[in-house]
Amino acid sequence: MIVFTFVHMKKLDLNNSRLLTPTMLDVFLKENDLLDTLTTIGSSAQGKPIYSYHKGNGPFKVLMWSQMHGNESTSTKAMLDFWMYLKTPAAFNLLDQCTFVMIPQLNPDGSDAYTRFNANEVDLNRDAIELSQPESIVLRSVYDQFEPHYCFNLHGQRTVFTAGNTYIPATISFLAPSADKNRTVTAARELAMGLIVSANNKLQKSIPDAVGRYDDSFNINCVGDYFTSLNTPTVLFEAGHFKDDYHRIIVRKHVLEAIIAMCNTIASSSITDFNVNSYFEIPENYKNLRDVEIFNIKTSTEGNFKTSANSVFYQFKELKKGADVVFIPEIELLDEGLKGLLKIDAQQHDALKNIVLDPLNPDYENLTKTISLLIYV
Numbered sequence: 416m417i418v419f420t421f422v423h424m425k426k427l428d429l430n431n432s433r434l435l436t437p438t439m440l441d442v443f444l445k446e447n448d449l450l451d452t453l454t455t456i457g458s459s460a461q462g463k464p465i466y467s468y469h470k471g472n473g474p475f476k477v478l479m480w481s482q483m484h485g486n487e488s489t490s491t492k493a494m495l496d497f498w499m500y501l502k503t504p505a506a507f508n509l510l511d512q513c514t515f516v517m518i519p520q521l522n523p524d525g526s527d528a529y530t531r532f533n534a535n536e537v538d539l540n541r542d543a544i545e546l547s548q549p550e551s552i553v554l555r556s557v558y559d560q561f562e563p564h565y566c567f568n569l570h571g572q573r574t575v576f577t578a579g580n581t582y583i584p585a586t587i588s589f590l591a592p593s594a595d596k597n598r599t600v601t602a603a604r605e606l607a608m609g610l611i612v613s614a615n616n617k618l619q620k621s622i623p624d625a626v627g628r629y630d631d632s633f634n635i636n637c638v639g640d641y642f643t644s645l646n647t648p649t650v651l652f653e654a655g656h657f658k659d660d661y662h663r664i665i666v667r668k669h670v671l672e673a674i675i676a677m678c679n680t681i682a683s684s685s686i687t688d689f690n691v692n693s694y695f696e697i698p699e700n701y702k703n704l705r706d707v708e709i710f711n712i713k714t715s716t717e718g719n720f721k722t723s724a725n726s727v728f729y730q731f732k733e734l735k736k737g738a739d740v741v742f743i744p745e746i747e748l749l750d751e752g753l754k755g756l757l758k759i760d761a762q763q764h765d766a767l768k769n770i771v772l773d774p775l776n777p778d779y780e781n782l783t784k785t786i787s788l789l790i791y792v
């Protein structure tokens with residue numbers, strides 16, 4: 416049997432699973448002598464502690480938070496890498512110039528369940544005004560007390576996004592959120608754009624053409640938009656995908672690279688050196704990628720099936736199973752302009768070459784069952 420192996424899972428640690436539960440985080444923090452240095456700033460809907468880590472004594476105050484969406488663990492790992500970086504001599508200047516408050520896991524319940532939402536099934540990134548959830552109140556209290564000069568809002572995005580209308584997955588996407596409906600480039604927004612340009616200049620050398628820019632429609636309920644409207648430059652990070660890197664080990668390194676680049680820009684007071692127009696030159700995110708494309712599928716009658724290449728597309732659904740996350744291929748019935756990350760020629764594989772579909776009335780069951788057996792992450 417043919418198995419398309421992207422990454423082997425051998426053991427569960429921060430490198431080998433997309434799952435990052437509060438328990439896993441605690442193990443990491445203990446192993447690295449960090450647990451005792453944290454402050455408990457509140458608790459989640461289910462009563463789990465929410466921590467922050469304070470570091471540095473400089474005049475520029477930077478607030479970062481991650482895993483506001485529990486299934487977006489890559490940027491948390493990059494934040495933890497940043498904590499380790501701050502212990503090295505290379506970071507002395509950053510600690511002299513900046514004071515950091517960093518919340519690694521704002522939504523511990525969602526992180527435990529590997530869901531976007533908190534335990535009350537609320538999207539915390541739509542709760543900035545209502546503050547209906549304890550986690551939202553925790554973030555707002557920290558923001559009010561710390562009065563940051565800059566905020567980093569750390570997230571993760573699905574594999575569907577490309578940087579521009581290309582085949583290149585957006586390995587990282589950024590947004591300088593709008594502060595109003597007219598998407599005015601306010602002073603705060605301009606500073607967020609400058610930070611993004613400074614990071615993009617670095618990233619174009621390490622991951623050329625793989626940086627995207629998120630849509631800037633205004634929504635005051637989103638935390639980044641709200642903080643920007645309060646004149647705090649806020650940068651949205653979206654840890655995305657790199658070819659075959661489903662555990663996002665490579666992506667994590669580039670998110671760290673971006674965090675360090677932006678912090679160095681802040682520490683050296685050089686934000687205004689970066690041209691805001693360059694922000695708008697970063698290609699916008701498109702969402703036409705799918706994880707798997709099976710092409711050259713046999714058809715029972717004349718005519719092409721779905722696309723000229725007789726393709727069927729699958730997208731992985733990520734589900735928590737036991738102490739891990741599994742990737743289940745789900746058929747994608749949209750067929751407009753999709754592109755496959757992994758392309759498989761059905762006629763080149765024994766298990767697929769005899770599958771025949773009627774283009775007018777396709778029965779996908781056998782194909783989907785076969786794909787589920789052939790492909791795992």
Ligand SMILES: [Zn+2]
Pocket residue numbers: 484487569570571
């Ligand atoms: Zn998110």
